[in-house]
Amino acid sequence: MTEILAIIPARGGSKGIPRKNIRNFVGYPLISYSIAAGLESELVTRTIVSTDDEEIAAVAREFGAETPFMRPAVFAEDNTTDLPVFEHALSWLAENENYYPDVVVQLRPTSPIRPPGCVDDAIKILLMHPEADSVRGVVPAGQNPHKMWRLPNGEKAPMQNLLDVESIAEPYNAPRQSLPPIYWQTGHIDAIRPRAILEKKSMTGDVVFPLMINPNYTVDIDNLSDWAKYEWLVKFGDLEIVSPGPARRPMPATVKLLFLDFDGVLTDNRVWTDQDGRETIAANRSDSYGVNLLRAAGIETVVISKERNPVVAARCKKMNVEYLQGVDDKTGVLKREQEKREIDPSETIFVGNDLNDTPCFPLVGWGVAVADAMPEVARQADFVLSKKGGHGAVREICDLILSRKTE
Template sequence: MEVLAIIPARGGSKGIPRKNVLPLAGKPLIAHSIHAALAATRVTRVVVSTDDPEIAAVAKQYGAEVLMRPDELAGDIARSEDALLHVLEELERAEAYRPDAIAFLQCTSPLTDSDDIDGTLAALDTQQADSALAVVPFHYFLWSQQADGSADGINHDKSFRLMRQQRQPEFVETGAVYAMRTEGFRTAGFRFFGKTVMHEIPVEHWQEIDEPADFRIAEERMARMARQRPARTARTALPARIAALVMDFDGVLTDDRLFVSTSGEESVACSRSDGMGIEMLRKAGLAMTVISKEQNAVVAARCQKLKLECSHGIDTKLPLFRRWLEERGIGIADAIYIGNDINDLPCMEAAGCAVAPADAHPAALAAADIVLEHSGGRGAIRELADMLIASGRIAATQG
């Protein structure tokens, strides 16, 4: 099923100005939704709909496509559904593109993860529904105030208090994920139509960013969830089939220092043992490349020495990462990405396995499936090479 994920993001937030691009846990708010969508296995394409050039630039940086929407679809009373329909119409007009379903994601729900998206889409598919939404269980008693000032129960009889086990299960719409069959949505013009089903997500993933304090609360919850995440061994974290290794350069193949001579020539510090690790992986037949943000001759020179493919001066790495894999017929789930800083996060979150050196930025460490014992430029790649060869999972892809 061809699934298009659409993330509407207006520039004119009134409650928190510039909310969608404000930093949360080391990256812009909207980047969290983009990363979750890119990592969802049921999503085949991710588009951000916006009226704002800064949001557009950030969305592209973190790997999403962008469609600019007209001003009349970006006002305070503009419907999200109209932005979704605009994306569908523009893609059909420009590319004759008609997805089977769409996933409507809210960028103000940064705790949403790829499983929440995949689960909602799976409910749509397996239950043969027309529309679906992400929910959390609700066990509270609701009250309303009557015209005479008295209170009355909404979801319960106030004269008889049932225990939780005796009550009919109730659920709250999280506002984070919606899924719709495209043709039915075009006809209905609203997110709920036909047979609607629910997908229950973890309560800890439910949070809307509406007030300034919500940023602090979300960061605290993210940090807590990261600490509680079960430790993964190399055996459980590595893909069952390892077909590619993609590397950042500075902070991975180097120790992240730059030396400048009196004549202005630049040099970096690398590890000979890392070079041996790369040679071992080459002999094992593993496809490898380097994607670096740095526009520096030293990057190309070192990669040429190591007989590595290299692309440098790349500000937005994820599109190149995906294209490089596609050209070689390698699925992203079979690829390992090793990075050390926030510009590596989109690739780390999309890859089948994300690896970080011991001295990586905290955001990269949190995103990593495997954190190495060695630092960048000081044996990290050799440690990873030994790990991959010992796993016995390398699938030779080079002739």
């Protein structure tokens, strides 16, 4: 049996985005996407996380990875390269487990958006070519280096072109189509023979084969603006990706009915109680306007709440929204409302925030969680809003529905 070891390097001292590797990315810890890529591979036989951080190790184990060792701090510094990390992992496994993999796969946590099959595709290319030291994922380069310049003597001296091209005197003036195609390496996947790491002291070796990856999957998260951009890509990019959870369904093409939980969705989940037991909640006026826009577009809204306090009725009447409160079995009420209106369940949406909302998600076409939903709820939702409950989450879902309707 060919032993294929996937190693996910994840140190705890990220500076650009603190605790980046376990920060939630579209509902799941960032590292879990790379763990899923290793576990879902048909060829990978072990998936290990190399980390110096106990919390990261615990999250890694929660999502199915092994953490047989803790990485020494000397290999987890800001300027530590990949090579000593992989040398340490292979040496530790050899000395402590007598384990010698045939292929090592690197799955970087900062490239979470992977096309299905890319891990196995890279491994197959490596196994098909005994002369290859490694396989690395590449995409067409966004910028052609033949049109780039060097300033060897500063800004007040002549420039020099970066690359020459045989038979083209001035590549920087040539049409792009006449220049050699150039490819950019991505962080999605590296498949490496251990000899390259241990003998050649290299993460690639001398003979590197390409795995062509769809450039739509090009992702490398270094800062918070990257984070927001790529969360948007997962939510709206219509890309099939390797995910640590169930496949997320797209928003229905047609929406006829929106179901809302009350506490934590229309409110911020806090409540004020006076000495007489009267309760007051905080809500967002923009949510009311969003619901009015839906109504004008012919889309109904129904609130289903477990809460029995009169505040639910007062707020819903103010918004002119139909409501059902004191509901212990939300799923039964939801199905009844769908049937009563003769609306296909696939054309309905449910927005929730807490554990008693998740059973509703499979009964609608799109299960949605507010930004501050319980982690378990966010993980089961098809979509996680950017707004918190009571802070414009309902207006956000209304705007999303209306934007799809006008496309």
